[in-house]
Amino acid sequence: MLAEADYTGSTAGMIDWVRENHPKRVVMVTECSMADNVQVELPDVEFVRPCNLCPHMKRITLPKILDSLVYLKEEVVIDPAIASRARRAVERMVNLKG
Secondary structure, three states: OHHHOOOOOOHHHHHHHHHHHOOOEEEOOOOHHHHHHHHHHOOOOEEEOOOOOOOOHHHOOHHHHHHHHHHOOOOOOOOHHHHHHHHHHHHHHHOOOO
16 A cells, blocks of 8 residues: 555655645545645645544543643553564654654
């Protein structure tokens, strides 16, 4: 799939790629509202939206994050083997070159 993609990278990188290349049609595989935000800026680009809204993402708010940090609430414990693999995946994503 990566070999067939015109661009892979962060959401910000995807948005920059669309702005710079101005394709006629885009499949942006990221959080659903991102394509909506970019389409406002680039109304002549057709966005295919293959997404389902994640109900959990919309539950995260700045006040809840602050509350969690101040009171050390909502601890999430991850198995070290899973955390190690997840860390590598995030590092690879962050280090992608556009």
